[in-house]
Amino acid sequence: MHAKIKEWTDVREPLIDIHNLSVEFQTSINEKTIALNNVNLAVNKDEFICVMGPSGCGKTTLLNTIAGMQAITSGTIMIGGKKVDKPSPERAVVFQDDAVFPWMTVEENIGFSLRMQKKTKKEMNETVERFLKLVKLEDFRTAWPKQLSGGMRKRVDIARAYAANPKVLLLDEPFGPLDIMTKEHLQEELRRLWQQAPRTVIFITHDLEEALYLGDRIVVMTPRPGKIHSVYQPNFPKDRDMSIKTSDSFVDYRKRIRSILKQEEKAQEWEGDGK
Numbered sequence: 001m002h003a004k005i006k007e008w009t010d011v012r013e014p015l016i017d018i019h020n021l022s023v024e025f026q027t028s029i030n031e032k033t034i035a036l037n038n039v040n041l042a043v044n045k046d047e048f049i050c051v052m053g054p055s056g057c058g059k060t061t062l063l064n065t066i067a068g069m070q071a072i073t074s075g076t077i078m079i080g081g082k083k084v085d086k087p088s089p090e091r092a093v094v095f096q097d098d099a100v101f102p103w104m105t106v107e108e109n110i111g112f113s114l115r116m117q118k119k120t121k122k123e124m125n126e127t128v129e130r131f132l133k134l135v136k137l138e139d140f141r142t143a144w145p146k147q148l149s150g151g152m153r154k155r156v157d158i159a160r161a162y163a164a165n166p167k168v169l170l171l172d173e174p175f176g177p178l179d180i181m182t183k184e185h186l187q188e189e190l191r192r193l194w195q196q197a198p199r200t201v202i203f204i205t206h207d208l209e210e211a212l213y214l215g216d217r218i219v220v221m222t223p224r225p226g227k228i229h230s231v232y233q234p235n236f237p238k239d240r241d242m243s244i245k246t247s248d249s250f251v252d253y254r255k256r257i258r259s260i261l262k263q264e265e266k267a268q269e270w271e272g273d274g275k
């Protein structure tokens with residue numbers, strides 16, 4: 001059995017406190033799937049956390065549970081001292097498939113939640129303007145979603161979630177279906193946006209490079225049952241660009257985490273053979 005790596009992580013001001021969280025799905029009368037097993041995690045206010053791991057390790061279940069969209073079997077999630085048990089506008093979710101409204105222009109999409117929150121016209125215009133600028137879509141304010149590329153629609157989606165002014169932004173593989181160039185461009189933009197408008201972000205991905213580039217901390221999950229294997233805090237510069245991907249430290253983290261995932265995969269194959 002390989003040694004588990006535990007790393008020093010710095011949680012000073014936790015906004016999110018996940019304690020002994022387990023989520024089970026009843027799959028038939030006598031069978032259940034343990035999607036999350038005893039997960040403990042604290043997330044600082046305005047921290048950018050990436051949760052990564054192979055398919056089926058419980059990433060989406062964790063995100064849905066934090067969003068309040070998935071019932072908890074045992075344990076608790078507290079956000080800002082309040083127990084999570086249902087969805088709230090304090091938590092905005094961005095999914096893999098963009099959720100822009102095709103019948104609204106770019107600026108109407110970004111202002112949607114502000115209209116729902118009954119903000120004044122002035123507040124709404126200022127916020128929409130700010131986020132149009134931050135995601136560099138000022139020249140497309142009156143465009144319809146079908147006139148935009150996939151990457152641009154994703155920027156509208158993120159701007160809309162941001163403009164709602166949530167305490168927590170939850171992103172579930174938002175760049176998953178995009179080509180590598182668009183993906184890297186959006187990763188840089190998201191990091192820049194987050195620096196200019198800090199928010200507590202939980203970003204789910206199965207892409208290790210994406211997790212290392214974006215996250216201040218990287219939570220590595222492993223499956224069967226879904227658990228946190230280890231947490232890393234690489235301390236890459238806050239203000240970063242794609243060049244960090246070739247740094248010795250980045251390459252070293254990538255090797256170490258990849259080797260953990262490989263060992264876990266092998267261990268599971270052995271377990272599978274033993275059945």
Ligand SMILES: Nc1ncnc2c1ncn2[C@@H]1O[C@H](COP(=O)(O)OP(=O)(O)OP(=O)(O)O)[C@@H](O)[C@H]1O
Pocket residue numbers: 025026027033034035053054055056057058059060061062206226
């Ligand atoms: N509604 C459900 N009913 C039954 N089982 C479920 C349900 N949702 C998830 N599961 C199971 O829970 C486990 C974790 O699933 P989850 O989707 O959270 O993993 P994931 O890491 O997000 O995977 P992926 O990267 O493929 O999206 C899997 O074994 C999955 O089959």
